[in-house]
Amino acid sequence: MEKNKNIFMSLLLTLIILVITIVGVSYAYFGTRINNPEESTTITTGSGIIEIVYSGGENINVPNIFPKSDPFIIKNFTLTGKNSSEDLIDYHVVLVLDNNTFRNDALTYTLESNNTGNNGEVIPPVTNQVGIPTGKKDIILGSGNFTNTSKQSKVHEYILKLYFPYIENFDHGVDQGKDFAAHIEIREGYKTIANNPVLFTGMTPIKWDDNNNESYTTEDDPDWYDYDEKRWANAKSADGSYWVWIPRYAYKIESCYHTSATDCLTLTGKEAGDIDVKFLRGKTNQPSNNTNIESEGYVAGTKDTSMVHFLHPAFDFDDGYTGFWVAKFEATAHEELLSGTTEGSCDIADNVLTKSPLIAPNETSWRCINVSNAYKTTLAMKDNPLYEWLPEEVDTHMMTNHEWGAVAYLSKSQYGASDEVWNNSYTGFKTGCSGPSVSAYNQPTCDGYEYDTQEGVKASTTHNIYGVYDMSGGAWECVMGYYNEYVGSSGFSSNELSLIGSKHITRYYTAQEDLLDGTGVDYDLTIYGDAINETSANA
Numbered sequence: 001m002e003k004n005k006n007i008f009m010s011l012l013l014t015l016i017i018l019v020i021t022i023v024g025v026s027y028a029y030f031g032t033r034i035n036n037p038e039e040s041t042t043i044t045t046g047s048g049i050i051e052i053v054y055s056g057g058e059n060i061n062v063p064n065i066f067p068k069s070d071p072f073i074i075k076n077f078t079l080t081g082k083n084s085s086e087d088l089i090d091y092h093v094v095l096v097l098d099n100n101t102f103r104n105d106a107l108t109y110t111l112e113s114n115n116t117g118n119n120g121e122v123i124p125p126v127t128n129q130v131g132i133p134t135g136k137k138d139i140i141l142g143s144g145n146f147t148n149t150s151k152q153s154k155v156h157e158y159i160l161k162l163y164f165p166y167i168e169n170f171d172h173g174v175d176q177g178k179d180f181a182a183h184i185e186i187r188e189g190y191k192t193i194a195n196n197p198v199l200f201t202g203m204t205p206i207k208w209d210d211n212n213n214e215s216y217t218t219e220d221d222p223d224w225y226d227y228d229e230k231r232w233a234n235a236k237s238a239d240g241s242y243w244v245w246i247p248r249y250a251y252k253i254e255s256c257y258h259t260s261a262t263d264c265l266t267l268t269g270k271e272a273g274d275i276d277v278k279f280l281r282g283k284t285n286q287p288s289n290n291t292n293i294e295s296e297g298y299v300a301g302t303k304d305t306s307m308v309h310f311l312h313p314a315f316d317f318d319d320g321y322t323g324f325w326v327a328k329f330e331a332t333a334h335e336e337l338l339s340g341t342t343e344g345s346c347d348i349a350d351n352v353l354t355k356s357p358l359i360a361p362n363e364t365s366w367r368c369i370n371v372s373n374a375y376k377t378t379l380a381m382k383d384n385p386l387y388e389w390l391p392e393e394v395d396t397h398m399m400t401n402h403e404w405g406a407v408a409y410l411s412k413s414q415y416g417a418s419d420e421v422w423n424n425s426y427t428g429f430k431t432g433c434s435g436p437s438v439s440a441y442n443q444p445t446c447d448g449y450e451y452d453t454q455e456g457v458k459a460s461t462t463h464n465i466y467g468v469y470d471m472s473g474g475a476w477e478c479v480m481g482y483y484n485e486y487v488g489s490s491g492f493s494s495n496e497l498s499l500i501g502s503k504h505i506t507r508y509y510t511a512q513e514d515l516l517d518g519t520g521v522d523y524d525l526t527i528y529g530d531a532i533n534e535t536s537a538n539a
Helices: 261-268 371-383 401-411 494-498
Strands: 013-017 041-044 048-054 073-083 089-100 108-114 126-131 137-146 154-163 180-188 204-208 214-216 234-236 242-247 249-253 275-279 309-311 323-327 331-333 357-359 394-398 481-483 506-508
Touching: 048 180, 073 089, 073 137, 073 180, 108 137, 137 154, 242 401, 249 401, 275 401, 323 401, 357 371, 371 394
Parallel strands: 481 506
Antiparallel strands: 013 323, 013 394, 041 048, 048 073, 073 154, 089 137, 089 180, 108 126, 108 154, 204 214, 204 234, 234 242, 242 323, 249 275, 249 309, 331 357
């Protein structure tokens, strides 16, 4: 995937969901109810059967609950497997939220597991409490399996605990009178634990049918997204802009770390290496299996992402992100763009702070704007009533190198396009276009290569309509990153750049003695996750 573009640049945007804390000291009792439609049941597959038993009967009565350190409910269930073949019987456990009006993460869960039959794999225990999101949705607790049981019954035991944790100096009264209804389901097959998208005010989920016809859907629609099937979650904000959810993950570069495309081709038969992604639960670093996840101590060549899985640094700000929304296409503007599409045709009227970004397909990219104005324009989206979100919900900003890298790495993982993302090769800089081949360029038309066509979807990070477009080809895309405090032609002053927090910019450094001809910078080996040093050589 190429980061360089043909000419000029385009805005890239990221929306980060914020958790707001309200200080207070009082709380009262809280009512809740747990739906419990589970009952003893059986899953039958071609390999065998799984018998499921939920202890304690079909109904659980939960009295008024209040914030405390102990769980307010404990749910025990066992799975007994009989597998007569050499194929695995895969299953996954789901906490189905029928309704949850408590604030995000007000309720939490842990999961204990025990492979009493010493057969197959149980879901790894979740020892740190994981927040439960608001709304109606499925929470994948994890996946397990049974191997051949030699006609014997083998048992996997689980204990799910739900908590309403007490927080000091917090007004728990905000959750008084809230409703929580949920149940457990055991379903056939393996599933990842990608964090559920967090919708903000004015945002509506969207999906497409087999013919790429778009439709609105609901948050609890099981067909909204499926990262196992490379269908990333998409939604539209009130202004009509398209966004794609990037869930929290850790990654390991399993081949061609810090290797050129030529050398990678010699080593592996491919021009790019393989990236293994582990989705993580909530804001924790817990994957769905026992893989060890590192988040500190990165040293290139000693302890790096070719050796172990690291939390991607794009998710490692504030108290951690469960994920973030990224613009699906290069940005255009709601207001008219006056610049042409040839070199030297920029109009100064587009290099302003008075226009509002629009993220949509089949539009002309907003190119003729300097980095400073692009950054300030994206910050202003937070308070712009056009989008109808609440300012306290979101952190709108221009994409950083780390966030660009997070999208690129997910694309090259088992959850993204298996082959290279095709160029947007149209000289007219229309968003979402593809071309007649993977590396096509200078194409005079987008006709037949639009984002929703058979060839057009190959310009997506998933090679289907659910991914992010315009990551390769199209206009130049400027991201928020800079070396040695160089201002260049960005439009920023040195003081302005110095005041931007690390959450909104990726900073690099090359020692003076290592500069090429006094200006050429070198790799910054302290930085990872940005698709530079890890994915290239001799740049």
